[in-house]
Amino acid sequence: MHDALLDSLRRAVQAAPTDVALRLHLAELLIDGDQATEALTHLGVVLQHDPTSAPARSLLTRAMGSVGPPRTQDDPVPDSVATPDPVTEPDSVTTPDPVTEPDLPRRDQAEQPTDGKAGFDWSRAEGEFAGVVPPMFVDGDAEDAEGVPAYDVERSTVTLADVGGMEPVKARLEAAFLAPMRNPELKALYGKSLRGGLLLYGPPGCGKTFIARALAGELGAQFVSVSLADILDMWIGQSERNLHDVFELARRNAPCVLFLDEIDALGQKRSQLRNSAMRSTVNQLLAELDGVSTANEGVFVLAATNAPWDVDPALRRPGRLDRTILVLPPDEPARAAILRHHLRDRPIASIDVTKLAKRTDGFSGADLAHVCEAGAERALLDSARTGTTRMISMSDLEAALREIKPSIRPWLESARNVALFANEGGQYDELLAYLKTRKMA
Ligand SMILES: Nc1ncnc2c1ncn2[C@@H]1O[C@H](COP(=O)(O)OP(=O)(O)OP(=O)(O)O)[C@@H](O)[C@H]1O
Ligand SMILES: [Mg+2]
Incomplete structure (x- = not known):
């Protein structure tokens, strides 16, 4: 249905190439239909004729950004720029159902005659936004809920295939979780328990959280992520209760x-x-973790820290978080994979990922994600300024590289002291070996 609509609009644009409104409408639908690249072409045509066109620029921002983080409820709906009449805005608020959006272009609705505020259905809007917007007044018993942190259960959409490089980490996860999951009878035979957990440690931004989420996706499991700092509570007994709630x-x-x-x-x-x-x-x-009174079957605990030396030693005794995995800054193939991953859905032209990977030694995954974002931002600003849409080029990324410095050095410095002078029982041998390869130890 949607494709058919797009096709007829494409034909209409071909028949009337100077009809700006029609072209913008098509571009908007293309963006909604995840065909941002084609949308860019049409927006380029419009901007060539009228570089100051506000709706075209706003759509351009959306087209370039539709590959970035998904739009949240707080973000302004850029469509409103195309329909600057503030009186018509509430109408678009009453139709938040994203499923019906592509087939019900808001432009059309906005052009419907409206009789101002009288036409706005407040009670309907309240119903639709209940749960999103907190109520204005609450009664006494809502107080109990306060102070108890809410933990989200999510279904992960990333899998290990989305994780660039990190082969040693993947191999360890395979042995610890994936293989026993896939072969329950072997697990029973060897008595290998899925209890206890793994401790991931390493410099910030190198993919600890990312790989935990990917593991959940790989297992087809739910993902619950909590920060211990959020669980800790000043009231005696409350931290334990929070912790128990999370495990439950x-x-x-x-x-x-x-x-x-x-x-x-x-x-x-x-x-x-x-x-x-x-x-x-x-x-x-x-x-x-021991799950004495309760079964932990099917609960895979992964813990993470930037400072394993601060973790309570009791937690690292056998059977608890005894197995540690060092999550290192990505090596060259991993960096290439990470860059490819972050450029995958952006409008790019002639990007030499291998060359970039060579030049980003010491960059964390987060640093690399930042480089890609900064490069895209440059191309976007440039397109908006000149009125000519262009793809993200190698020079955008190179310029971003000049501005962004690798962020992990301070971590390596402090880790070095521990690895050299407090390596009891050889627990940081892996780290030491890595520091030697970087000539830091
Ligand atoms: N191997 C990877 N492949 C693809 N993207 C990666 C990889 N490693 C890191 N990233 C990117 O870097 C971002 C930061 O990684 P993440 O949040 O997992 O780091 P972290 O180790 O948990 O950092 P922190 O210690 O600050 O919590 C991720 O959201 C992801 O975009
Ligand atoms: Mg993290």
Whole structure:
């Protein structure tokens, strides 16, 4: 239905190439239909005739950005630029159903005669936005809910194939989770338990959270991600309760990857402070990990930290978070894969990913994502300024590279001290080996 509509609009544009409104309408539908590249061509034609056209520029921003992070509810709907009459805006608010959007272009609705505010159906809007916008007044019992953090269960859309490089990490996850999942009878035979968990550590922005989410996608499991810092509560007993709630949530949603971020928040200088409240939270986590009274079957615990040396030693004893995986900055093939991943859906031309990967030694995954975004931004601003749409080029990315510095150096410096002087039991041998390859140890 939608494709047929697009086809007839394309024919109409061909028949009337100077009809700007028609072309903009087609471009808008193309963007909604994830065909941003074709939309760019039409917007280019419009902007060549009228470089100041506000609707064309706004659509251009959308077309270039439709490959970036998805639009959230807070973002302005760029369509409103095409229909600057503020009186008509509430109408578009009453039709938030995204499924019907492509077939019901808002432009048409906005052009419907409206009798101002009288036409706006407040009660309908309230119904539709309940749950999104907090109520104006609440009664007493809502107070109980306050202070209890809400944890989201999500279905991950990324899989390990989306993770560039990181082969050693993938191999470890394969051995620890994926192989036993796929071969339950072998698991029973060898008594290999899925209990306990893995501790991912490494410099910031190198993919710990990303790979945990990808593991969930790979397993077809739910994903629950919590930061330990958010769980900790000043009220005695509340931290334990929060922790228990999170594990219960994961158990209810099994198979589920439970990702405990910033696990070091639990161990921070605990012994110095003799903080007994923290002690019982650690004990609670140990009990939850052991799953004594409850089955942890199908709950895969991954914990992450930038500072493994701050993690409470009790948590790292055998059977708990005893297996550690070092998540290192991406090597050259990994960087190429990460760059490709982040450029995949953007309008690019003649990008030499291998060359970029060579020149980004020491960049984290997050640094590389940033380079791609900055490059796209340059092309976008340039297109808007000159009125001629153009693709993201190698020079955009090279310019971005000149401005963005790798961010992991400070982490490596502090890790170096630990690896050299506090490597008890050889627990940081892997890290030490890496530092040697970088001539830092
Ligand atoms: N191997 C990878 N392949 C593709 N993208 C990656 C990879 N590693 C990192 N990224 C990108 O970098 C971003 C940051 O990674 P992530 O948030 O997982 O880092 P982190 O190790 O959890 O950092 P932090 O310690 O700050 O929490 C990801 O959202 C992703 O866009
Ligand atoms: Mg993270």
